[in-house]
Amino acid sequence: MQLRQIKIHPKNKLHQTITTALFSTCLSLASVAAMAEVNDTQQASRQQMSVPAGNLGQTLTKLAYENQIPLAFDPALTQDIQNQAISGDFTAFELMDALLADTSLILTSSPDGTYRLLNQTDYTMSGLAISAKEISGALLSEYKGGQIESGGRLGIFGLQDSSEVPFSLVSYTNKAIEDQQLESIAEVLDNDASVQSGFGFGNYAESFMVRGFQLDSDAISYSGLYGILPRQVVSTNAVESVQLLKGANTFVNGVTPGGTGIGGAINLEPKRAEEHLNAITLDTTLEGQIGVSTDVARRYGDLNEWGVRVNALHRGGDSAIDNESRSETSISLGMDYQHEHLSIAADMGYQKQTIDAGRSVVYIGSALTQLSPPASWKNYAPSWANSELETLFTMLKADYQLSDNWAIKGALGINHNEEYGDYGSPTVSSEDGTATMYRLSVPYESDTISSTLGLIGDIQTGSISHQLNLSYSDLTYKTYTAYTMSGSSNTNLYDPVDGSYPSTTWSGGNMDNPKRRSATHNQGLSFADTLGFWEEELLLTLGLRHQTINVDNYSYDGDPESSYDDSATSPIYGLVYKASDEISLYFNHVEALQQGEIIASSESYANAGSNLAPYHSKQNEVGIKFENGTLGASAALFEITQPQAYAGANNIYDYYGTQRNQGLELNIFGEPLTGLRINTSATWLNAKLEDTQNGANDGNYAPNISQYRVVLGAEYKLPQITGFSLGGKIIRSGPQYVDSANTFKLDPWTRLDINARYQSFIGQQPVTWRLNITNLTNESYWASSKEGFTNYLTQGNPREIKLSLSTEF
Incomplete structure (x- = not known):
């Protein structure tokens, strides 16, 4: 049995000066890198592969690029590490394992489908470290292409896999939000035929019909809690997943603030820090x-x-x-x-x-x-x-x-x-x-x-x-x-x-x-x-x-x-x-x-x-x-x-x-x-x-x-x-x-x-x-x-x- 995580939010009104300061801080901290998508054929199939001796960071970067593996890491991790020349029948991930074999570095995966290098001495988060022996299973678990998860939060039941519960439950991930540049919850749920969206009475509030029954925007829950999110339109930039439960749901979630949501429920999960x-x-x-x-x-x-x-x-x-x-x-x-x-x-x-x-x-x-x-x-x-x-x-x-x-x-x-x-x-x-x-x-x-x-x-x-x-x-x-x-x-x-x-x-x-x-x-x-x-x-x-x-x-x-x-x-x-x-x-x-x-x-x-x-x-x-x-x-x-x-x-x-x-x-x-x-x-x-x-x-x-x-x-x-x-x-x-x-x-x-x-x-x-x-x-x-x-x-x-x-x- 796994325990869930927690969250906090303030109640005082933020003034524009605080907003600007926080935003500027984020801009100063952020900078540049990207994800390349994984070519599954090259990952899963062994073929004759070879790499010359050289700087480990440059070798890994070239290998990831050629095989379309979304790999990112701090260059300082590999700055003084040289790799030996390697040749043989490998998958791309088996070759990476071989390159990392004599180092303290490990390859980790993220739920969004990207891969990163971490130092083993600093790495303690369970469920992320992978090896070439495990990689095929990890990729198979991402049949959604990283954009869909078959599961989500079911109120008192917590986070559940769809195959384990007697409900229809699907989640759209942050990768789907990014890849389709989806700016609102209505845009995300355009991907599901069970949901029809429109505006509220005379205003700009997003309103949904799920299985033919109305669900108002103030009935969207945040990690299982109602009434916490903005009332009319919710931004997606801090959302890890948009989870859709189809069907009557009062038992698992309780009564919504406005009494809507007979045909389904929408829950948003916030992003969490998994690594740098x-x-x-x-x-x-x-x-x-x-x-x-x-x-x-x-x-x-x-x-x-x-x-x-x-x-x-x-x-x-x-x-x-x-x-x-x-x-x-x-x-x-x-x-x-x-x-x-x-x-x-x-x-x-x-x-x-x-x-x-x-x-x-x-x-x-x-x-x-x-x-x-x-x-x-x-x-x-x-x-x-x-x-x-x-x-x-x-x-x-x-x-x-x-x-x-x-x-x-x-x-x-x-x-x-x-x-x-x-x-x-x-x-x-x-x-x-x-x-x-x-x-x-x-x-x-x-x-x-x-x-x-x-x-x-x-x-x-x-x-x-x-x-x-x-x-x-x-x-x-x-x-x-x-x-x-x-x-x-x-x-x-x-x-x-x-x-x-x-x-x-x-x-x-x-x-x-x-x-x-x-x-x-x-x-x-x-x-x-x-x-x-x-x-x-x-x-x-x-x-x-x-x-x-x-x-x-x-x-x-x-x-x-x-x-x-x-x-x-x-x-x-x-x-x-x-x-x-x-x-x-x-x-x-x-x-x-x-x-x-x-x-x-x-x-x-x-x-x-x-x-x-x-x-x-x-x-x-x-x-x-x-x-x-x-x-x-x-x-x-x-x-x-x-x-x-x-x-x-x-x-x-x-x-x-x-x-x-x-x-x-x-x-x-x-x-x-x-x-x-x-x-x-x-x-x-x-x-x-x-x-x-x-x-x-x-x-x-x-x-x-x-x-x-x-x-x-x-x-x-x-x-x-x-x-x-x-x-x-x-x-x-x-x-x-x-x-x-x-x-x-x-x-x-x-x-x-x-x-x-x-x-x-x-x-x-x-x-x-x-x-x-x-x-x-x-x-x-x-x-x-x-x-x-x-x-x-x-x-x-x-x-x-x-x-x-x-x-x-």
């Missing part, structure tokens, strides 16, 4: 966005028990949308301490994003039944539309090994979030684009404290093993806001009118000192036992979670308005059967607990002013997984049901209807042919409405859900050009309805992205060039829709061309 690292990346876009990011890591102590990693990013300039500009500053500090029985980690982060003349969403009038998207680059937002998002967060985690079989773990995180936005989006009333525009200005602040405490253990009862998990979670989330709103002005979606800043017509609260609008307190206690039969060939997971949800709502003046206090218990059971070393079958039944609706006293229902009890969304799933080290594949059939509320008999508002999502998911990733890496997924959804009000929409498709999505991703290393890889992906999204009545239907769309990567040298310094083009054909399409108080559409982004140069030393 100095890296710098310069990037730009054709439109003028320019960025610089640094990544610096160190390990200290006699046993390398202390680790520090600093990431910094600044990027700004015009986007690919006309007249829109964005800037971003992000700084993170991760520290960890590793001891025989104790593991502690702390993380601090600061992020600020500014959006000017930002294109958000398009509201649609109730009479519309179709609407063509404008040109992909068209900006129908006014010049005064803007938003500034600033977040400071900190997290501390600790794991302690009580004995060989028992461990205790805990985490505490704090977040302070400040936003201000002048939002303006057109409300279209006619197919010719006739629209009106309002201004809504909103200051928003929030404070979150999130914590968890758990006990994990392994026991044996006869021939049956037990993996026990007992966990308590607590989240307190408070929001403060106010607003001013203007009257309407006329515009057109296809020929926008940019008027002056409109005057205020309505207002609520104090714009300079917004009052508390809500306070949420979620507590959960869960217990699970995973029983292993026949030497864990069969794994049965049983568990219960008791969740308490308390919500207090306030007027814009801070006066109590309504409250909600309820609890419920949700079960889970799952089964994994390992048919072979490569194939596992699984089944699960999970109930996702969600906060019930609060019926405002101003509503006309007979039960106005009351609260609906928490409700359960139920999931049944069966699937198969295949993993042989070179190729991974999975297939899953699932059904998720969610209660739907409306006014029934005697005008009582309650849960009477049901949304039933039935689906099929397919995934395949790995390296089926030498040099060819694939990441392909497909999802088909049959989402229907049942028992609707007066039967009006019975049998209709549930709105906002693409009926199918396919992502065909691939990358090929061209053997004719050393160090050159060419790749891309095709995304095909099927039709979807905007409304429950199924009168407004969006057309299917297709998007093509391409990327190229070239690893070379500038002088003696290895560098990596990356080119990425998103939406190569500049297609105009509606990427997603949302049904609500006012239905709205999110348009897909125009073509964007990104170029970067990165190096390590």
